[in-house]
Amino acid sequence: MLLKNLLEGLDYQLVSGDVNREIGKICYDNRKVSKDDLFVCVKGFSVDGHTFAEKATENGATVVVCEDEVKVLEGVTVIKVDNTRRALAKIASNYYGNPSKKLKVIGITGTNGKTTSSYIIRDVLTKAGNKVGLIGTIANYIGDKKFKTERTTPESLELQELFKQMVDEGANYCVMEVSSHALALDRVYDVEFDYAIFTNLTRDHLDMHKTFEEYYKAKFKLFKMANNCIINIDDDYGKRIIEDLEEDKKSKNIVTISLKQDADYTAENILLGAMKSEFDTKGKKYEMEIPGLYNVYNSLGCIAVCDLLKLSYEKINAALKEATVPGRCQRVGKSHNLDFTIIVDYAHTPDGLENILSTVKQVTKGRVIAVFGCGGNRDTVKRPQMGEIATRIADIAIVTSDNPRKEEPALIIEDILKGIKDKDNCITIENRYDAIKKAIELAKSEDSVVIAGKGHEDYQILKDETIHFDDREVVEEILQNRNEV
Ligand SMILES: CC(=O)N[C@H]1[C@@H](OP(=O)(O)OP(=O)(O)OC[C@H]2O[C@@H](n3ccc(=O)[nH]c3=O)[C@H](O)[C@@H]2O)O[C@H](CO)[C@@H](O)[C@@H]1O[C@H](C)C(=O)N[C@@H](C)C(=O)N[C@H](CCC(=O)O)C(=O)O
Numbered sequence: 001m002l003l004k005n006l007l008e009g010l011d012y013q014l015v016s017g018d019v020n021r022e023i024g025k026i027c028y029d030n031r032k033v034s035k036d037d038l039f040v041c042v043k044g045f046s047v048d049g050h051t052f053a054e055k056a057t058e059n060g061a062t063v064v065v066c067e068d069e070v071k072v073l074e075g076v077t078v079i080k081v082d083n084t085r086r087a088l089a090k091i092a093s094n095y096y097g098n099p100s101k102k103l104k105v106i107g108i109t110g111t112n113g114k115t116t117s118s119y120i121i122r123d124v125l126t127k128a129g130n131k132v133g134l135i136g137t138i139a140n141y142i143g144d145k146k147f148k149t150e151r152t153t154p155e156s157l158e159l160q161e162l163f164k165q166m167v168d169e170g171a172n173y174c175v176m177e178v179s180s181h182a183l184a185l186d187r188v189y190d191v192e193f194d195y196a197i198f199t200n201l202t203r204d205h206l207d208m209h210k211t212f213e214e215y216y217k218a219k220f221k222l223f224k225m226a227n228n229c230i231i232n233i234d235d236d237y238g239k240r241i242i243e244d245l246e247e248d249k250k251s252k253n254i255v256t257i258s259l260k261q262d263a264d265y266t267a268e269n270i271l272l273g274a275m276k277s278e279f280d281t282k283g284k285k286y287e288m289e290i291p292g293l294y295n296v297y298n299s300l301g302c303i304a305v306c307d308l309l310k311l312s313y314e315k316i317n318a319a320l321k322e323a324t325v326p327g328r329c330q331r332v333g334k335s336h337n338l339d340f341t342i343i344v345d346y347a348h349t350p351d352g353l354e355n356i357l358s359t360v361k362q363v364t365k366g367r368v369i370a371v372f373g374c375g376g377n378r379d380t381v382k383r384p385q386m387g388e389i390a391t392r393i394a395d396i397a398i399v400t401s402d403n404p405r406k407e408e409p410a411l412i413i414e415d416i417l418k419g420i421k422d423k424d425n426c427i428t429i430e431n432r433y434d435a436i437k438k439a440i441e442l443a444k445s446e447d448s449v450v451i452a453g454k455g456h457e458d459y460q461i462l463k464d465e466t467i468h469f470d471d472r473e474v475v476e477e478i479l480q481n482r483n484e485v
């Protein structure tokens with residue numbers, strides 16, 4: 001593709017060379033560069049991409065996009081911009097033919113509930129006969145074709161490529177989780193969002209955003225970009241989004257949801273069962289297999305979007321009734337006819353843990369046994385908070401490892417224990433397999449075991465290696481071995 005065309009809509013300064021040259025592909029990692037590629041220098045958290053510019057040109061790059069002065073081989077075109085992450089997003093969008101404009105894109109942001117909401121909306125749209133793309137934590141999908149992912153929201157280059165693939169394969173919708181990292185790091189810059197949902201904003205990721213204000217500002221970007229904004233106003237930050245959208249009110253459609261106050265979408269006659277819920281909204285009854293009041297919030301956001309898309313009540317309710325999300329309040333070990341319940345859930349934030357444990361507590365006649373840990377190289381302030389929550393709500397809390405990453409597992413556990421005043425109902429077992437085993441050994445009739453934090457994950461990230469580890473498989477193996485004894 002001609003460089004000039006790739007730069008369309010971008011403010012830039014031509015430092016050297018010519019814009020009338022053909023480009024191979026776009027790269028932001030010099031190790032992936034080959035002949036005639038365009039290399040974008042990104043200032044990262046660990047290294048500055050500008051230091052790889054010369055190497056990139058040695059590897060064959062003929063164009064370098066940068067913010068600062070760079071050393072390059074002779075004859076290379078150098079393009080200077082204010083922000084290379086944004087430039088990368090814009091160039092990638094141009095390269096793939098601005099594919100997000102050819103799709104109806106529904107973005108979901110918030111600390112918790114993004115994956116759950118995206119699955120529900122995907123299921124409704126699919127049931128209504130659409131081919132749907134899904135981008136999120138568990139995997140990316142085009143229709144029922146699954147693609148592995150390492151990120152909740154991919155880097156802009158990979159994101160635009162995925163949109164293009166969706167368009168090529170005939171998808172008309174894309175439902176995507178938009179992480180705060182993606183918003184802060186401009187991975188979704190230049191994406192045209194038709195709809196955006198705000199679920200909530202609670203403690204997480206302050207290792208990256210530093211302050212709640214910065215975390216909020218990252219989330220807010222999505223609503224500046226979207227045409228239709230669906231906002232949970234029971235969260236104070238939801239109210240703030242609406243206030244901060246004041247100047248855009250005329251050009252945007254703002255839809256509110258609430259379970260506590262007047263709003264466009266509220267719910268009445270809420271019935272919360274062990275593994276299902278029911279509620280009425282706008283005079284219609286909805287049922288769902290996923291329990292918990294927090295999932296009523298998730299469902300309301302989804303119903304609001306689906307209504308705006310003019311999908312029928314019958315289709316929405318039929319899909320909601322059957323919607324399940326892997327690793328979110330997922331019952332495991334059912335085939336073993338246990339007299340207690342085992343649930344695997346992805347709660348890895350204080351709010352998520354509070355929600356899943358109190359939801360399970362409400363429907364458990366016996367005791368609640370919680371197994372949980374906290375991820376390494378992530379927000380540390382949430383650790384003692386989660387310790388406090390688990391020991392307050394659960395009858396027995398087993399503190400273990402999540403994904404320790406580069407941190408020492410014992411020190412992460414120590415941080416969690418700092419939040420626990422009364423340690424009577426708390427056990428520490430560093431090895432996650434052993435912790436799950438202990439929980440199952442302790443469980444008696446009518447108890448519930450909640451294994452939180454890793455949900456759908458089928459790996460555990462340790463210091464020097466990533467091993468296969470799936471809480472759901474571990475439970476099966478433990479139950480199987482128990483049967484054989
Ligand atoms: C904090 C964060 O998001 N960091 C992302 C960021 O890294 P970075 O900017 O620090 O990159 P860097 O390693 O310093 O390198 C700078 C530049 O030099 C380039 N480079 C580097 C080395 C080299 O030899 N040659 C070279 O060209 C790199 O490709 C990069 O362009 O840009 C990188 C390239 O796109 C990402 O891989 C990286 O994600 C890291 C791995 C990550 O773990 N991110 C997580 C925290 C994340 O994004 N999570 C969110 C939210 C999860 C949720 O709540 O659901 C997500 O959306 O998944």
Ligand SMILES: Nc1ncnc2c1ncn2[C@@H]1O[C@H](COP(=O)(O)OP(=O)(O)OP(=O)(O)O)[C@@H](O)[C@H]1O
Nearest residue numbers: 111112113114115116137294345346347352355356
């Ligand atoms: N609306 C909600 N409010 C609070 N907690 C929720 C909500 N929805 C889900 N949860 C809890 O948070 C956990 C994670 O949910 P989900 O995967 O849908 O969130 P997410 O926003 O996609 O998270 P991530 O940032 O890791 O991608 C669930 O397992 C559940 O315990």
Ligand SMILES: N[C@H](CCC[C@H](N)C(=O)O)C(=O)O
Nearest residue numbers: 348374375378402403453454
């Ligand atoms: N998307 C979140 C998920 C955390 C899941 C938990 N299992 C952990 O590893 O901390 C993150 O990357 O922070």
Ligand SMILES: [Mg+2]
Nearest residue numbers: 114115137177
């Ligand atoms: Mg998610």
